Amino acid sequence: MAALRQRFSGQLIARIDGIGVVAPLLGEDNLGVLAQAHRDAHHLCGVGASLGFVETGKAARAIEQLLLAAVKAERALTSEEIPRLRAGIALLRSTASAEMGGAHRQEDTGRDAHSH
Numbered sequence: 001m002a003a004l005r006q007r008f009s010g011q012l013i014a015r016i017d018g019i020g021v022v023a024p025l026l027g028e029d030n031l032g033v034l035a036q037a038h039r040d041a042h043h044l045c046g047v048g049a050s051l052g053f054v055e056t057g058k059a060a061r062a063i064e065q066l067l068l069a070a071v072k073a074e075r076a077l078t079s080e081e082i083p084r085l086r087a088g089i090a091l092l093r094s095t096a097s098a099e100m101g102g103a104h105r106q107e108d109t110g111r112d113a114h115s116h
Helices: 001-026 031-050 055-075 079-116
Strands: none
Touching: 001 031, 001 055, 001 079, 031 055, 055 079
C-alpha cells in the first residue's frame, strides 16, 4: 500500500496540472477534452481517498462534479464555470501539496518506528 501511495503521490501534481492545462479549452466545443478532464478528476477522487489523500479527494470531487454537469449536457463549460474550475484546480493543487507533505512525514515516522 505504501508503494501505491508513493506512486500516486509522485503523479499527483502532474495529473492536476493536466486538468489545468486543458481548462482554457473547456470553454470551447471540445467534448473529448472535457470528458478526459472529467475522468482525470474522477480518478483523483477515488484513488486519492483510497490511498489516504482524503482532502485531495474532496477537492477533486468538486471539480469532477463541475465537469460532469457539462459532460452530461454535452456542452462546453460556461463563462461562469471556467473561473470556478480554475479556483477548484488551485485549491486541489494546494490541498494535494499539503497532504503530500503530510504523507512523507507519516512514511518517515513509520520507518523510524520500524527501524528501532
